[in-house]
Each structure stands twice: as C-alpha cells, then as structure tokens.
Amino acid sequence: MDCIFCKIVTGEIPSYKIYEDENVLAFLDITPVNPGHTLVIPKKHYKNIIDTPDELLQGMALAVKKIAPAIIKAVKADAWNLGANNGAVAGQIVMHTHWHIMPRFTNDGHHLWYGKPYADGEIAEVAQRITDNIKIR
Ligand code: 5GP
Ligand code: ZN
Numbered sequence: 001m002d003c004i005f006c007k008i009v010t011g012e013i014p015s016y017k018i019y020e021d022e023n024v025l026a027f028l029d030i031t032p033v034n035p036g037h038t039l040v041i042p043k044k045h046y047k048n049i050i051d052t053p054d055e056l057l058q059g060m061a062l063a064v065k066k067i068a069p070a071i072i073k074a075v076k077a078d079a080w081n082l083g084a085n086n087g088a089v090a091g092q093i094v095m096h097t098h099w100h101i102m103p104r105f106t107n108d109g110h111h112l113w114y115g116k117p118y119a120d121g122e123i124a125e126v127a128q129r130i131t132d133n134i135k136i137r
Contacts, residue, residue, distance in 0.1 A: 005096035024063045036075035038101040048086045077103035
C-alpha cells in the first residue's frame with residue numbers, strides 16, 4: 001500500500017514517535033501548526049473516521065486523552081485543538097485516518113473557520129434531514 005502513514009507505522013519512513021500501543025501510534029507532524037503538533041493514527045490502514053472500526057476510534061480517543069496533557073506540558077501550550085480533515089475538499093491530504101492534536105498559544109496568529117448564518121427556516125430543515133439519515137445501531 002502506497003501510504004505515507006502506513007510506511008511510518010512500519011518504520012520505512014522515519015518519524016518522531018511519541019506514543020504507541022497495540023493499535024494506535026502518535027508521532028510529530030512534519031509541518032506543525034505549532035511545535036508539538038501530533039498526529040494520532042490507527043496502525044491499520046483505514047481512509048477516514050467513518051471507515052474506522054469503533055474499537056479503534058475508542059483507542060484513538062483514549063490515546064488523545066493520554067497524550068494531549070503531555071504535549072501541553074512539554075511545550076507549555078495555553079490550549080489545544082483536536083482536528084480531523086475528512087475528504088480532500090475538507091483538507092485531507094493523507095488518506096489514512098488521523099487526528100491532529102495542535103498546541104495553541106495566546107496570539108499565535110492562527111484562526112478558526114468563520115461561521116455564516118442560516119437562511120430563514122433552513123436550520124430546522126437541515127436538522128430534520130440529518131436526523132432522518134442517522135441510523136441508530
Ligand atoms: P491532513 O491534511 O491529511 O489532515 O494532514 C496530513 C498531515 O500529515 C499534514 O499536517 C502533514 O504535515 C503531515 N505529513 C505529511 N507527510 C508527513 C511525513 O512524511 N511525516 C510526518 N511526520 N508528517 C507528515
Ligand atoms: Zn495507511
């Protein structure tokens with residue numbers, strides 16, 4: 001499989017690994033938003049969150065809970081963002097499930113996306129369409 005993150009898992013591509021358990025690996029992003037920016041991935045290849053089995057996502061969430069406080073302490077961050085880009089249009093470049101842990105600092109110059117208001121009546125309609133499409137397992 002020609003996947004950069006699979007190659008990081010096997011060691012074929014070097015990385016600064018900061019956490020590892022049976023199913024999950026975390027390593028430093030090579031182009032960080034701020035120093036300490038970390039990527040958390042399942043060791044097995046899945047292309048995004050929806051494809052990733054529940055147990056693996058649970059493992060990733062628990063890893064984030066373990067790793068994030070250590071990152072914050074190490075780089076003395078004021079706060080942190082947890083991010084996931086799902087699909088090319090959303091900014092996903094590497095098609096192997098991953099979450100970004102991004103340390104943030106007061107006045108670090110980064111911004112969140114901008115919100116835009118709904119048209120009249122649109123919010124209720126969108127809520128209805130979404131709930132119609134949720135399948136409870
Ligand atoms: P995406 O845009 O897919 O959510 O994020 C992919 C991330 O992977 C980017 O932030 C990018 O800097 C990081 N990245 C891409 N190639 C490599 C690599 O070879 N090594 C490491 N450590 N990070 C990488
Ligand atoms: Zn992969």
